[in-house]
Amino acid sequence: MSVEGAKNLGEQVMNNSCEMDQSQIKFDEPMARHTFWRTGGSARLFFAPDTKVRLIEFVKNYPVTEQLLWVGLGSNLLIRDGGFSGAIIATYKALNDIALIDETKVYSGAGTPSAIVARYCVEKGLGGVEFLAGIPGTFGGALKMNAGAHGSEIWERVLYVETMDRSGNLYQRKPRDFDVGYRFVKGPENEWYLGAALDLTPKPVIEGKNLIRKYLDVRERSQPTRLPNSGSVFKNPKEDFAGRLIEECELKGACIGGACVSKKHANFIVNTGSATATDIESLIDLIRTKVKERFQISLELEVQIEGEKT
Numbered sequence: 001m002s003v004e005g006a007k008n009l010g011e012q013v014m015n016n017s018c019e020m021d022q023s024q025i026k027f028d029e030p031m032a033r034h035t036f037w038r039t040g041g042s043a044r045l046f047f048a049p050d051t052k053v054r055l056i057e058f059v060k061n062y063p064v065t066e067q068l069l070w071v072g073l074g075s076n077l078l079i080r081d082g083g084f085s086g087a088i089i090a091t092y093k094a095l096n097d098i099a100l101i102d103e104t105k106v107y108s109g110a111g112t113p114s115a116i117v118a119r120y121c122v123e124k125g126l127g128g129v130e131f132l133a134g135i136p137g138t139f140g141g142a143l144k145m146n147a148g149a150h151g152s153e154i155w156e157r158v159l160y161v162e163t164m165d166r167s168g169n170l171y172q173r174k175p176r177d178f179d180v181g182y183r184f185v186k187g188p189e190n191e192w193y194l195g196a197a198l199d200l201t202p203k204p205v206i207e208g209k210n211l212i213r214k215y216l217d218v219r220e221r222s223q224p225t226r227l228p229n230s231g232s233v234f235k236n237p238k239e240d241f242a243g244r245l246i247e248e249c250e251l252k253g254a255c256i257g258g259a260c261v262s263k264k265h266a267n268f269i270v271n272t273g274s275a276t277a278t279d280i281e282s283l284i285d286l287i288r289t290k291v292k293e294r295f296q297i298s299l300e301l302e303v304q305i306e307g308e309k310t
Helices: 003-015 052-061 114-123 130-134 139-145 205-222 242-248 277-295
Strands: 025-030 042-047 068-071 077-079 084-090 098-102 105-109 158-165 170-173 179-181 184-186 191-199 259-261 269-271 304-306
Touching: 052 084, 077 277, 098 114, 105 114, 105 139, 114 130, 114 139, 114 205, 130 205, 139 184, 139 191, 170 191, 242 277, 259 277, 269 277
Parallel strands: 042 084, 068 084, 077 304
Antiparallel strands: 025 042, 098 105, 105 191, 158 170, 158 191, 179 184, 259 269
């Protein structure tokens, strides 16, 4: 879709909904402003609604023939240099509610940063998701990929999730409605997360805070937190570590353009300041090829790559 086409389509969506706010829609929006890698092409249409109602209205009125991509904070996302020809919806404003349901259960919207979910639960004297403090991005992203760390995964605590489809229909789904595995979740087709309820365990606040502090210290010491990156690039193969395999291939510090394999952790690719999305994807391809050649292991991506090549 051209920028002009996106503008015309945006106007049609606006006209079909009394809830839309023009100021929340941007055209030809550089996604480098909205991803942790700080690079990539533009979204022809970028929508950051401030309420759930406006989000639902947009989705209902956006043509089903056009591409639609939901994002949180862009922590696990690479948009190719050719950009994304459909609409990108950012959820961090509309779905950032969080509240106690009862003494041991918490509801969070999908747009709430994972770190805020962890800290909120700890402050309420509840444990089980402290590991989220060290996972960048939103709660919705954590649900989508079954985020985990330090021996825990988010879907171990999910009581139910709220989703919606392209027609604006809302659903409350149980974990049994999903196929959940390591960094993998498959549920009903064409539904997106609006939020989820967590079933947690009572824990003294000081214990929870100390655990978060410990996890963040480990992250600071082991990951390249000072340079733009998108977290772990590859899933760990069964009974092994992607970082170890990459390091064994002598790729630690390897660069293509401004994209480099982190010298601190080989499963991270950092933007040293001038990396294009093409640089990053080319380095990803190089890593996969070298690991496959040496170990006969096909590394699976943990990051999401969208959009068109130039």
